[in-house]
Amino acid sequence: MSFAGQMIAFTPTQLDEVRRLQALYPDPRAALLPVLQLAQEAFGFISPDVEEYVAGLFDLSPAHVHEVVTFYTLFFTKPVGRHILSVCRTLSCHLLGAPDVVAYLKERLGIEVGETTKDGMVTLFTVECLCACEMAPMMQVNDRYEGHLTREKIDRILERLE
């Protein structure tokens, strides 16, 4: 299977990891989330082709995998940028200025929420509570939490992205 010229297949090492995960749980199907996480790391996002490929590894229907993928916010069904900014928009962050953070990021990046910059560098999301309300307003920058956001701090964060 291929998507945009990319072969949808795990490497032998990744397949070993799939088998290890499937053997770990009382029911191998419980490994679906971790295997989808692995697939997203490997292929960038979960396309219908990836869903079908993963379904085959589990003897599940592609529909079941699709249902799982679309239920969770951390699985991307479209390509995303090299860096992902997820701004928390729930109550404590909202009270302390999350709307201004979102507006400033939209202005700096020249994109709307849910979009990726033309150079493929940054995707901007708003998300529900990341449970770091003590550092509100905050966002997740790839795997890091960044809090007490101000325009200056946002500038510094954007400058560091490569």
Place this chain on the structure above:
Amino acid sequence: MAELLLMRRFEIPDSHTLRVYRETGGYQGLAQAFGMTPAAILDEVKKSNLRGLGGAGFPTAVKWGFLPKDSPKPRYLVVNADEGEPGTFKDRYLLERDPHALIEGMVIAAYAIGSHLSFVYIRGEYIKPFRIFSDAVHEAYEAGLLGKNLLGSGFDLNVIIHRGAGAYICGEETGLISSLEGKKGWPKLKPPFPAVRGAFDCPTIVNNVETLCHVPHIITRGGEWFAALGTKTQGGTRMYSVSGHVVRPGVYELPVTATLRELIYDHAGGIPRGRRLKAVVPGGSSAQILTAEEIDVTMDVDGLRDAGTMAGSAGVIVMDESTCIPEALWVLARFYAHESCGQCTPCRESTGWVEKILARILSGKGRPEDPDNLLDIARRGAGTTICAFYDGAVNPYVSYVERFRSEFDYHIHHGECDVQPGRVVTGLETR
């Protein structure tokens, strides 16, 4: 200040390591527990009046006691580290700063309930907590504190760390189990309760991180000692997450007999910029809102229930006089509409309608009948759904409108906010 139990190591450098944990008395509870029978441990936890600290406040020993005595199936212990309740961040601190306390509590609990496989379900966004906790689990395996024949006791326990993928509903224990089984996180009808038929159709106990972190202290110092720290029906301390308009937002560990006023003013430093307090959410976003006049309440499960709200996850969100309450409710309504799993019609439909009505009010196009319609829609679905999610949404819907009705009416009649005249709320059209 009272003695810290859960946060006692938070300020010690390298508190997440096995070395520091052991140097500060860690794993003594486990050694002691292995000298006790599982029944004796259950008895100690019962005496402690420990209640679940994830949100529901259910007595821990009673939950453990629901396990069937005669089932031939394996039993599982599931640690709920899917922290997601808006306003709550205590479990993140525990995972990052004292992961071995969770491992110790988990092993003691597994021994007490006879489980040899434990799952730790960590929310997907918690990458740093996941890494720190995973390293701690690795250390524990190397040191013979996990795996086979722990500390020579003959007791075996393996741990699987399972990462979530972004869904608030997976913090609900049966939604969590669905997710753990590789499905979308749809909650399951109860009964059967997880203790009878849970993960992989086997008897399962789901306990919150903070709840389990208390267990070693209950073993080393006794259930009666722990119970004496609290009220007649809830023992010990708990961690309050404080955020919003306070001088010092953060986590505070206090006995459950502390009052909301003490927490906000004595510990979190009061309201900044000389402003006045307007409202407080005492137990995560799913708790009913309290006005500034209602904060002289103790924050134990029963104290807050008697005050018409709930202790929930102890996530305290503080709002000062500049806060527009209809806007705050719209933010939460957007959250509940986004996070409804869609399984039950009343929840799936009502959360969407409530969000739309509030967006209409905030956009200046509210209708006079909107607040009553909102209350009607909210209440009709209460108690009709599979899980507690929708009731948790109804609590803010009803309490915000009832306690601050005049603010909603002002928006409707004047087309703008009376707290911050001219304020434009962005994002009303989008999800």
